[in-house]
Amino acid sequence: MRDCDVLIVGAGPAGCATAMLAARSGLSTVVLDRPRPAQMWAGESLPPGMGNLVRSVFGADILSESDHRCAVGTRSVWGSTALVETDFLANPLGEGWILDRARFDAAARKAVLAQGADIVQVRHIGPLTQGLSAWHLDLGDGASLRTRFLVDASGRSRILLRRLSIRRIAADRQIAILSVYPDDGDGYCGTTVEAVAEGWWYTTPLPCGRRVLAYVTDTDLWQHGTRNWHALLRQTHHVGRCAGRRALSAWPNAYPAGTAQAEHLAGENWLAVGDAAMSFDPLSSQGLASAVLMGAKAGDAIARPNRDAAFEAWAEDYRMLFAEHADLRTYYAGLERRWPDSAFWPRRQETGNQARALRGMSRAIISRTSEQLSSASSASSTSLVCDFPSTRESASSAMARSSAIGSR
Ligand SMILES: Cc1cc2nc3c(=O)[nH]c(=O)nc-3n(C[C@H](O)[C@H](O)[C@H](O)COP(=O)(O)OP(=O)(O)OC[C@H]3O[C@@H](n4cnc5c(N)ncnc54)[C@H](O)[C@@H]3O)c2cc1C
Numbered sequence: 342m343r344d345c346d347v348l349i350v351g352a353g354p355a356g357c358a359t360a361m362l363a364a365r366s367g368l369s370t371v372v373l374d375r376p377r378p379a380q381m382w383a384g385e386s387l388p389p390g391m392g393n394l395v396r397s398v399f400g401a402d403i404l405s406e407s408d409h410r411c412a413v414g415t416r417s418v419w420g421s422t423a424l425v426e427t428d429f430l431a432n433p434l435g436e437g438w439i440l441d442r443a444r445f446d447a448a449a450r451k452a453v454l455a456q457g458a459d460i461v462q463v464r465h466i467g468p469l470t471q472g473l474s475a476w477h478l479d480l481g482d483g484a485s486l487r488t489r490f491l492v493d494a495s496g497r498s499r500i501l502l503r504r505l506s507i508r509r510i511a512a513d514r515q516i517a518i519l520s521v522y523p524d525d526g527d528g529y530c531g532t533t534v535e536a537v538a539e540g541w542w543y544t545t546p547l548p549c550g551r552r553v554l555a556y557v558t559d560t561d562l563w564q565h566g567t568r569n570w571h572a573l574l575r576q577t578h579h580v581g582r583c584a585g586r587r588a589l590s591a592w593p594n595a596y597p598a599g600t601a602q603a604e605h606l607a608g609e610n611w612l613a614v615g616d617a618a619m620s621f622d623p624l625s626s627q628g629l630a631s632a633v634l635m636g637a638k639a640g641d642a643i644a645r646p647n648r649d650a651a652f653e654a655w656a657e658d659y660r661m662l663f664a665e666h667a668d669l670r671t672y673y674a675g676l677e678r679r680w681p682d683s684a685f686w687p688r689r690q691e692t693g694n695q696a697r698a699l700r701g702m703s704r705a706i707i708s709r710t711s712e713q714l715s716s717a718s719s720a721s722s723t724s725l726v727c728d729f730p731s732t733r734e735s736a737s738s739a740m741a742r743s744s745a746i747g748s749r
Contacts, residue, residue, distance in 0.1 A: 345371040345459075347643055348478065348488035350501055352460055355615020355632035356494030357449035358398050360458040362640025370458035371486065373466070374450075382442040383519060383596065383623065384545045384553025386412060386532055390434030391630035398637045399452040408444040410530060410548050412437035418535035420676045422578045429531070437531070440629075441548040469504045476610065490643055493613040494636065497597055497620055502613050508604040512667065513688065516563060517555040517598035517623060518570055524552035525585035534624070535580040538680040541624065542577055544584040554584045554591065557598055557623060562684055567592055598623050600670065602663055606656045614639045619663050622670050635659050 347363045349356045352374035364370040387395065392404050414428040429437045450460055467479030478486045493501035499509065524546050532545040540558030547553055556570060570593050574581045581588065602619045606612060615632035642651035674689035
């Protein structure tokens, strides 16, 4: 049986960020991961400012133009049929990024290994038991692990939370019907979103000459079938044209894309982070940066002598991020009034705290985390946090103030 201080299940952005900070603090850290099919990538973007955040956790090399693409802005068709462009060039937070997720995750894992944590590939996670001072996790074939602290960073599959019978509180039953295909789109280097009667579309040109195109709706509103996807695409005002002709022969698959939070974020010697803890609406482009931010903060909290207080502050910040996100979601849904008979939009237009959404509370959270991580890394030779957007507005507050959907 192998022993470690911290065992993290999932080597995505959340698990890797947690491992970086835990290992940096001298805790023996093991990350379990399983191979993931390449076609599952959603074509993620990082809004302006978030590049600095991920660099401050994983190092400057995590983002380069040879692996990823610098986004020039976003375009949206929202509230009217006009195509409105939000240019990132004038954004004080700097550039946005369109990620090659496979490369991004590979670089994050490399940084984790360089930090001294171990990453172990597993096919199976067996029974989990909690002893007096340690967790035991059976990995099958006679292999097992004993750890003082357990982290669920397994994404939407929330493998450990399910074992611990922690409920998922869902705000919707949203799915993304998505395809990635060779790009013959209109050449715009950024995401284009378009609201339609029962959902919305997005398309983004990815690195390596591919393009993602997705229709986001609720499961009960989706009439299955590729033909239906193509027919709906033909009805769009702009996205169909931007996405290129190959979109009409692309085959989409449906993936969960709902907004949800775990009933409890942490308990005795465990916590959940990233999509396992809270999954954000893809409209916000907030999931990945939040996973990195709150993962880093969790890794730092695990190593603190006053751990309980650190966890409380971490959980409070996490809930605040989610509340702000929920308000923004309501705000954007409220801008779309073109389809009085729609089922999709009214579900999202219930009262939210618009003032809170527009204030952009994540600015305070990012700033505070920046200071904490700064003190955690004082012993390390490289500066962890110099580029956190601490004195500037957060991506989501910038997003909220833009006239159209500036998030994606
Ligand atoms: C359609 C769509 C579009 C999106 N667009 C954006 C965007 O533009 N910008 C953005 O920031 N975010 C976006 N997101 C959200 C973003 O993809 C997630 O928030 C982010 O990937 C969460 O990171 P994570 O580390 O929590 O989970 P994941 O990235 O899902 O990583 C979880 C890891 O755990 C591993 N794992 C799972 N089960 C096990 C197991 N049993 N044993 C071992 N390992 C396991 C998986 O293999 C994986 O490596 C989008 C999401 C969707 C659905």
